[in-house]
Each structure stands twice: as structure tokens, then as C-alpha cells.
Amino acid sequence: MIRRSPGLRRALLAWTIGGLVLLYVPLALVVLNSFNASRTFGFPPSGFTLRWWIAAAGSSGALHALGTSVVAGLCATAIALVLGSMAAFAVQRYRFFGRRAVSFLVVLPITLPGIVTGIALNATLTSLLGPVGVTLGIGTVIVGHATFCIVIVFNNVAARLRRLGTSFEEASADLGASPWQTFWRVTVPLLRGALVAGALLAFALSFDEIVVTTFTAGPTVQTLPIWIFGNLFRPNQAPVVNVVAAVLTLVAVVPVSLAQRLGGDVAGSRT
Amino acid sequence: MSSHSTARPGARLRLAALLGPPMLWLVVAYLGSMAVLLLSAFWSTNTFTGAVVPVYTSGNLLALVTDPLYRDVTLRTVVVALGVTVLDAVVAVPMALYMSRVASPRARVALVVAVTTPLWASYLVKAYAWRVLLSPTGPMAWLTGGHSSGYGIGAVVVTLAYLWLPYMVLPVFAGFDRVPDSLLEASADLGAAMATTLRRIVAPLVLPAVAAGSIFTFSLSLGDYIAVTIVGGKTQMLGNVIYGQLVTANDQPLAASLSLVPLAAIVIYLLAMRRTGALENV
Numbered sequence: 001m002i003r004r005s006p007g008l009r010r011a012l013l014a015w016t017i018g019g020l021v022l023l024y025v026p027l028a029l030v031v032l033n034s035f036n037a038s039r040t041f042g043f044p045p046s047g048f049t050l051r052w053w054i055a056a057a058g059s060s061g062a063l064h065a066l067g068t069s070v071v072a073g074l075c076a077t078a079i080a081l082v083l084g085s086m087a088a089f090a091v092q093r094y095r096f097f098g099r100r101a102v103s104f105l106v107v108l109p110i111t112l113p114g115i116v117t118g119i120a121l122n123a124t125l126t127s128l129l130g131p132v133g134v135t136l137g138i139g140t141v142i143v144g145h146a147t148f149c150i151v152i153v154f155n156n157v158a159a160r161l162r163r164l165g166t167s168f169e170e171a172s173a174d175l176g177a178s179p180w181q182t183f184w185r186v187t188v189p190l191l192r193g194a195l196v197a198g199a200l201l202a203f204a205l206s207f208d209e210i211v212v213t214t215f216t217a218g219p220t221v222q223t224l225p226i227w228i229f230g231n232l233f234r235p236n237q238a239p240v241v242n243v244v245a246a247v248l249t250l251v252a253v254v255p256v257s258l259a260q261r262l263g264g265d266v267a268g269s270r271t
Numbered sequence: 272m273s274s275h276s277t278a279r280p281g282a283r284l285r286l287a288a289l290l291g292p293p294m295l296w297l298v299v300a301y302l303g304s305m306a307v308l309l310l311s312a313f314w315s316t317n318t319f320t321g322a323v324v325p326v327y328t329s330g331n332l333l334a335l336v337t338d339p340l341y342r343d344v345t346l347r348t349v350v351v352a353l354g355v356t357v358l359d360a361v362v363a364v365p366m367a368l369y370m371s372r373v374a375s376p377r378a379r380v381a382l383v384v385a386v387t388t389p390l391w392a393s394y395l396v397k398a399y400a401w402r403v404l405l406s407p408t409g410p411m412a413w414l415t416g417g418h419s420s421g422y423g424i425g426a427v428v429v430t431l432a433y434l435w436l437p438y439m440v441l442p443v444f445a446g447f448d449r450v451p452d453s454l455l456e457a458s459a460d461l462g463a464a465m466a467t468t469l470r471r472i473v474a475p476l477v478l479p480a481v482a483a484g485s486i487f488t489f490s491l492s493l494g495d496y497i498a499v500t501i502v503g504g505k506t507q508m509l510g511n512v513i514y515g516q517l518v519t520a521n522d523q524p525l526a527a528s529l530s531l532v533p534l535a536a537i538v539i540y541l542l543a544m545r546r547t548g549a550l551e552n553v
Contacts, residue, residue, distance in 0.1 A: 005465055012369035016382070019366045023389045023436065026400035029410065033403055042408040083293040090289040094282070102290065105297050111486075112537065113494020115510050117301075119530045120308035123523060127314070127323045128307055147301050150293065179285075201391070208393045210497055215517070225395050232399065232501065245396040252392040260384060 027249050034246035039239065056243035065227035072138060072213075072223060073206040076145035080202045081195065083146070084153025091154075092161035109148040114211030117148065122215040136218025144216040145209060149202040156198035157191060159265045164190055197259035204255040208248075224248070312528035321521045331528035341512070345532055348509040351428055352492035352536075356439075356485045358432040363439035363484065364477075370440075371447035383444070390437040398498040401430040405502060422504035430502045431492045438491070439484035446480020447473070482547040489540055493533040509533055 037047030056062060087106055091099055109117055121144050125134055134140070168190060172182040210225035217226060228244055231237040315328040335341050370382045389397070405411050405426050411419040420426070450473055458468040496510025509532055517526035 008465070009373050012365050012373055015365040016369040019362055019436070019440075020382075020385055022362075022433070023386070026397065026404055026433065027389065027392060029403055030396055030400045043410040043413045079296075083296055086289045087293040090286055090293075094286045094289075096286060102294065105302070106293070109297075109301055111490065113490060113510075113533055115494040115496060115513055116308070116530050116534050117304075119513060119517065119526055120304035121300075122517065123311045123527055124304040124307040127311055127325075127523060143300055147297070150297070204391050208391075208395070210395055211494075214514075225393070228395055228399070229497065232402075241399070245393070245399055248393040248396050253388060256388050256391045 030242070030249055031246045034242045036242075052239035052243045056240045056247075059240050061222075061231075062224070062227060062240060062244050065222045065224045068138065068222060069207055069224040072141050072145060073203045075142045076149050076206045077199050077203045079142070079146035080149035080153045081199050084150040084198065084202075085157050085191075085195065087150065088154045088157035088161060092158050093166070106151050106154050110151050114209070115215075117144070118212045118215030121147075121212065125216065136216060136221075138217075138221050140216040140218070141213055141221060141223065144212040145206040148209075148212065149206055152202040152205055153195075153198035156194045156201070156265050160191055160194035160263075193262040194265075197262040197265070200255040200259045200262075204252065208252075308527050308530065311524050312531055314524040314527075316522055316524060323523050328524075331525045332531075334525065335528060335532065341529070341532075344507055344509055344512050345536075347424075347507075348493060348533070349536060351424065351431070351508060352489045354428045355431040355435065355492045356488040358428065359436055359439040359488045360443075360481055360485065362432070362436060363443050364481065367440050367443035367447050370444050383441075386437050386440045386444075394434065395497065397434055398430055398501045401426065401433065401498075402501050422502050424503065424506045426502040426504070427499050427506055427508070430498050431495060432488075434498060435488040435491050438487035439481075442480045442484040443477065446477040446483075449480075450476045479547050482544045486541065486544055490537045493536055 032045065034052055035048050035050070036042075036045040037049040037051075038045060084106075087102060090096075091102055121140070122136075125136060125140050168186050169182050172186045173179070177185065208225060210223075210229060213223050213226055217223065222230070224244070228241055231241050310325075311323065312331055313327050313329065314323055315326045315330070316322065317324055366386075370379055370386075374382055402422075403409055405419060405421055407421060409419075412421075454472055454476075455468055458472050459465075463471070494510050496508060496514050499506055499508045499511055509529065513526050513529045516522045516529060
């Protein structure tokens with residue numbers, strides 16, 4: 001229909017290109033600015049320099065925060081991988097009362113604003129569990145991250161289970177395999193791509209999270225986003241912040257393109 | 272193995288084993304925290320130490336209604352969230368229409384990837400990018416010869432709209448994709464002009480998808496305080512006030528009751544959107 005109207009077609013193409021330019025120009029600018037010789041990052045850049053990259057490589061604060069982020073991300077991803085897959089199996093392979101409620105509960109932590117989840121966890125951890133010896137730290141950050149990462153694994157595994165259907169598992173059972181053998185020899189190998197994609201995306205989400213982290217980390221633990229936010233308004237740290245931001249922009253593309261290649265549901269995981 | 276009948280005891284046991292751990296986690300860690308949040312909105316603080324004491328008070332919730340500051344901030348936050356939603360819908364609908372109905376199959380895949388990738392780029396970096404763009408010595412000021420409006424509430428709307436744009440494009444794209452070609456052909460065969468077909472056939476079918484996208488843009492904007500801090504100048508939204516009460520004023524119960532405001536706004540919004548069929552499109 002629209003293909004028959006060249007005017008509208010061209011207008012839509014121009015609009016789409018404009019939208020994509022809008023999406024990518026700010027990100028490109030961050031990368032460009034990390035090489036900007038001007039200390040105040042005036043535009044247009046006054047020259048090209050690698051000084052800030054060298055300074056960032058030696059910034060112990062940023063490197064330490066990076067380590068914390070990696071540990072929190074790996075632990076949260078491991079928990080989400082186990083719990084998310086279990087929930088996906090239950091919802092996709094069984095019919096039971098309250099199935100939709102389970103799906104809803106899994107999605108809820110990513111649908112509500114982070115600040116609500118953050119304040120809720122903070123209230124529980126400090127007011128309720130504080131008196132019995134719980135202190136905010138990397139452990140509480142991991143609990144918070146795992147809670148909203150479950151949905152990412154769940155969505156990827158559930159989508160794959162739905163697409164696969166049950167014929168492979170039925171064939172295996174007909175050939176005399178026990179449910180245990182079928183699970184490990186048939187189902188898990190078929191799911192490997194979805195599991196890896198889910199894990200990559202869950203890690204990416206955890207790595208980037210700042211709001212829930214703010215309310216669960218306490219004063220001593222700094223993840224990379226918390227470090228960036230803490231240094232964003234300090235003019236003398238601006239060059240290092242620029243480089244870290246550029247690195248994060250470039251690094252973000254890796255898990256997404258890997259997950260995409262593995263057939264992960266990159267678009268559907270978060271929406 | 273499909274749809275195990277839960278009548279068999281073995282299957283029921285396996286289902287319980289599968290559902291138990293994730294439900295335990297989500298019910299205890301998540302719903303449990305939500306319950307504490309609701310409860311603690313009615314708790315008080317010790318006037319001397321500032322420590323939270325679980326003694327009932329309705330003062331926190333009363334403050335929400337009576338204090339004009341909170342009313343203004345709530346109003347501002349809702350207006351910003353709606354503005355972001357409208358802006359995203361305006362930008363996203365033509366993009367999604369092009370991706371779904373005009374682009375070649377190969378271009379479609381590439382476009383979906385191109386829209387999705389920025390979603391996974393760091394939220395903080397994206398907000399920071401706009402701080403750089405709008406800075407007094409930055410590109411926007413350079414392009415406009417110093418007439419850029421800089422940081423403020425306008426910058427907040429634009430930055431939030433930028434942050435959530437993929438959340439609007441993807442469901443609307445899926446919505447356009449679900450419109451059957453046969454309907455469009457039937458409409459054209461019956462003599463409808465393209466504008467008529469778009470308005471009378473496509474728009475009603477795609478509206479639930481726009482509503483689905485708007486749930487994300489609205490809900491994510493309501494609770495945001497990081498982007499507001501980065502590009503908003505002195506602008507305060509609900510998130511900033513909640514953060515301030517918890518971290519600066521150390522009044523956890525008041526922060527808890529304040530965070531019920533975005534929660535309530537989202538529930539109201541979800542109920543309103545349910546009538547459009549948006550929830551089946553999420």
C-alpha cells in the first residue's frame with residue numbers, strides 16, 4: 001500500500017534516518033569527546049589527544065569500581081540464570097492454576113521504576129533486617145540485581161522453549177530415555193544458545209544498573225555506574241569520566257551482538 | 272512432555288520443585304520488600320536520633336496531600352512523563368511504519384538491531400551524552416550560536432525521550448507487523464485513499480501497541496532522578512525528592528510514602544491503558 005506512494009515512502013525513510021541519527025549522534029559524541037584535547041570539552045574539539053585514555057587506565061577508583069561491577073554482575077547473572085530458567089520451564093511446560101500470575105510476578109521488577117524497587121529493598125534491608133545484623137554491601141547489591149535480572153533469562157528461555165515445542169522431548173521419551181536423561185541430553189543442548197544469550201543480557205543489565213544499586217550498596221561499595229555518577233559533576237575528573245563513558249559505549253555493543261548471533265531475544269528481553 | 276497434567280503426582284512434584292525457588296525469591300525478596308515499603312510509609316522516626324521506629328503514624332501520607340511542594344512536584348513529574356511519552360510516540364510511529372511496511376526484509380532486520388543496540392548502551396552514558404550536548408560550550412550551543420536553552424526541564428524531557436525511544440519503537444513496529452495485508456488491500460480495493468486506510472484501518476489496530484510502548488516511557492520517566500540530576504539544572508522531579516528524603520534528610524518513612532506516588536500513578540496508568548488492549552501487547 002505505502003510502497004505505491006513514493007512521496008510518503010521517501011518521507012518515512014527520511015524520518016527513520018533522522019531517528020537513527022538522533023539515537024547514535026549522542027553516543028558518537030561521547031566517544032569523540034574522550035579524544036578532545038580541550039579540558040573543558042568545548043565544541044568543536046580543539047585537538048586530538050590520547051592523554052585522557054592514559055589517565056583513565058591509571059585511575060584506581062575507576063578500576064576498582066569496574067572490578068566490583070564485574071563481581072556483582074557475575075553473581076547476579078548466576079542466580080538469575082538458575083531461577084529464571086526454572087520459572088521458564090514451569091510456565092512453558094506445565095499447565096497450572098496461577099500460571100499468568102507467575103509470569104506477571106517475574107516481569108514486575110523491571111516494569112516498576114527502579115526507585116520504587118530501590119526504596120523497598122532499602123527499607124527491608126535497613127529497617128527490618130538491619131537489627132538482625134544485615135549490612136548494605138556487595139551481597140545486598142547482588143540480591144537486588146538478581147531480582148530484576150531473572151526476567152531477562154526467563155524471557156529468553158521461555159521464548160526458546162515455546163519455539164522448540166515438545167516433539168524432541170517426546171521422541172527422546174519414546175526411545176526410552178528417562179526424564180533426567182531427556183533433560184540433560186536433549187533439552188539443555190537445544191537451549192544452550194538461549195541460556196548464553198540470557199546470561200549475556202542479564203549481565204549487561206546488571207553492569208549498567210544504578211538506581212537499585214544506589215539504595216542497596218551502602219556507602220562503602222562502588223559499582224562503575226555509581227563511580228561515574230559520583231564523579232560526573234567534578235570538573236577535574238571530567239576527562240577520566242569521558243573515557244570510561246566511551247569504553248562503556250563501545251563495550252555495550254559486544255554482549256548485544258553476541259546475544260543476537262546466538263538467537264537471543266534481544267528486542268523482547270526488555271520490553 | 273507437553274503440558275504435563277498436574278493430576279499426576281510425579282508431575283506435580285516436579286512442578287513444585289521448579290517453581291519453588293524462583294517464587295520463593297520473588298515473593299520473599301521482592302513482594303516482601305514491597306510489603307515493607309507499604310508498611311514503613313506509616314512508620315515514624317525518632318525525633319532525636321532519626322532512627323526508624325515501627326510506630327503507626329498517618330503523618331507521612333498527610334504530608335503528601337497537604338504540602339504544596341509535593342503536589343507541585345507530582346504534577347510536574349506527571350506532565351514531564353506525559354510529554355516524554357507523546358514525544359516518543361511522534362518520533363517512533365513513522366519509524367516503526369517504515370520498518371514494518373516499507374523496508375526490505377534485510378533492511379528490517381538491520382533496523383531492528385540498530386534500534387535495539389542503544390537500549391543496551393549504558394543508561395548513565397546516554398544521559399551524560401546529553402549533558403555534553405547541551406553544555407554551555409557544547410555542540411548545541413555552537414550550532415545555535417549560544418541560543419541553546421541549556422539544562423532545565425526541557426532538557427529533561429528531551430533526554431528522557433531519547434533514553435526510552437527504543438521502548439516505543441519496538442512494540443509499535445510489532446503492532447504494524449500484525450496488521451494483515453489483506454485488510455489493507457481490501458480497503459484499497461473498496462476505493463479508500465491511503466490516508467483513509469491509515470486512519471480508519473491501521474490506526475485503530477496499532478493504537479494498543481502505542482499504548483503498550485507508552486507504559487514503558489511513562490513508568491520509566493516517573494521514577495527517574497539520575498537523568499534529571501544530570502541535565503535538569505535545578506529541576507526537581509518525584510525521584511529527586513524521594514532520594515533527598517532518604518539520603519539527605521534520612522527520613523525513610525517519608526521517602527517510602529513518597530514512593531507510593533509514582534507507584535499509584537503507574538497503577539492508574541496501567542488500568543487506563545488496559546482498556547486499549549495494551550497489556551496484551553507488552
